[in-house]
Amino acid sequence: MIFVASRAITIGSCASGLALALALTAGTARAEDKTYVMKITAPTQNASPDTYARKLGAAIEKESGGRIKVEVYPASQLGSIPRQIEGTQFGAIQCAVIPPEFFVGVDERFEVLAAPGLVTSVAQAQRMAVDPEVQKLMLGLGADKGLRGVGLLMGEPNQIISKTAIRHLGDLKGKKIRIFASPFQTATFQRLGATPVAMTLGDVLPAIQQGAIDGAIGGIEAFNGLHFYDTAKYITMTNHAAIFLVVEVSKKWYESLPADLQQIVDRTAASVAAGINPDLDELEAKASASWTEHGGELIKLPAAEQAEMLKILTSVGADVAKTKPNVQAAYDIVTAAAQRAK
Numbered sequence: 572m573i574f575v576a577s578r579a580i581t582i583g584s585c586a587s588g589l590a591l592a593l594a595l596t597a598g599t600a601r602a603e604d605k606t607y608v609m610k611i612t613a614p615t616q617n618a619s620p621d622t623y624a625r626k627l628g629a630a631i632e633k634e635s636g637g638r639i640k641v642e643v644y645p646a647s648q649l650g651s652i653p654r655q656i657e658g659t660q661f662g663a664i665q666c667a668v669i670p671p672e673f674f675v676g677v678d679e680r681f682e683v684l685a686a687p688g689l690v691t692s693v694a695q696a697q698r699m700a701v702d703p704e705v706q707k708l709m710l711g712l713g714a715d716k717g718l719r720g721v722g723l724l725m726g727e728p729n730q731i732i733s734k735t736a737i738r739h740l741g742d743l744k745g746k747k748i749r750i751f752a753s754p755f756q757t758a759t760f761q762r763l764g765a766t767p768v769a770m771t772l773g774d775v776l777p778a779i780q781q782g783a784i785d786g787a788i789g790g791i792e793a794f795n796g797l798h799f800y801d802t803a804k805y806i807t808m809t810n811h812a813a814i815f816l817v818v819e820v821s822k823k824w825y826e827s828l829p830a831d832l833q834q835i836v837d838r839t840a841a842s843v844a845a846g847i848n849p850d851l852d853e854l855e856a857k858a859s860a861s862w863t864e865h866g867g868e869l870i871k872l873p874a875a876e877q878a879e880m881l882k883i884l885t886s887v888g889a890d891v892a893k894t895k896p897n898v899q900a901a902y903d904i905v906t907a908a909a910q911r912a913k
Contacts, residue, residue, distance in 0.1 A: 617796035619726035621645035647773040660717035662823035672753035680901040686888030696725040696813040698912035721840035722818030733786030749787035795858040
């Protein structure tokens with residue numbers, strides 16, 4: 572009887588083990604067969620963020636063999652920038668390509684790349700975006716708030732669009748200028764005598780049309796792609812700061828992926844960011860040409876006034892950062908990287 576009972580247990584154990592193995596095999600097959608939707612949001616049309624988004628989407632679909640189906644939503648189709656960020660945190664949106672300053676509500680250290688004068692050329696900004704210390708800092712932010720940073724890149728230089736031409740530094744005084752959500756940018760325009768108004772990109776054009784603001788900071792690609800030239804003809808090429816882009820994936824969605832797809836998302840986002848600079852350089856040149864072809868004007872401040880502006884703004888980053896220890900530590904990392912990238 573003992574032998575029979577023991578044999579029964581052995582047979583039962585084997586049967587259970589076989590059933591478990593079959594279940595695991597079936598589960599793995601189902602995971603490999605499942606298609607995951609990846610909605611990528613960007614605030615622009617035919618500019619750096621949505622250009623990166625499209626290239627990323629195509630690469631991920633190819634690398635995943637179609638197991639990740641990508642949908643790209645440019646021009647804030649999924650809501651204002653704050654709503655895009657919230658949607659990514661909660662998993663309704665799977666990926667957002669947005670300037671990091673807009674994430675200050677998630678972590679105030681996101682804003683450090685917006686410091687004026689941090690970089691002085693596009694090439695320096697591009698080298699800085701791939702600096703290991705900068706990537707470690709920026710891509711690690713928001714990990715406790717539902718985000719996973721997977722890419723960082725230089726978008727384009729920061730300029731000022733206006734309905735009335737800004738040809739001299741003094742023309743900024745008294746003007747209401749839209750900024751990104753960043754104390755660095757607030758301090759920048761206060762020092763230049765303007766009134767900074769934080770605003771998402773989708774609200775800028777109607778605000779200019781209605782006279783609620785006199786101008787806005789941003790890039791030529793974004794302004795041209797959204798046809799701002801129909802309302803505001805003038806872009807003053809201040810180049811006072813760079814517009815970087817951070818690529819954030821929903822942590823909730825990412826953790827729902829099989830391990831191999833997680834690796835594809837991480838690897839592909841980084842590789843597309845590292846290789847996109849020639850495409851964005853070409854895009855910038857085409858946007859500049861298109862702007863003037865549509866009757867817009869690109870203005871440069873007189874050399875002496877440009878130098879004066881940069882001198883006024885030199886200490887903005889340090890003055891803002893020193894008021895918050897964690898921002899100061901992050902600012903020290905990016906300023907050191909900017910020196911290495913010269």
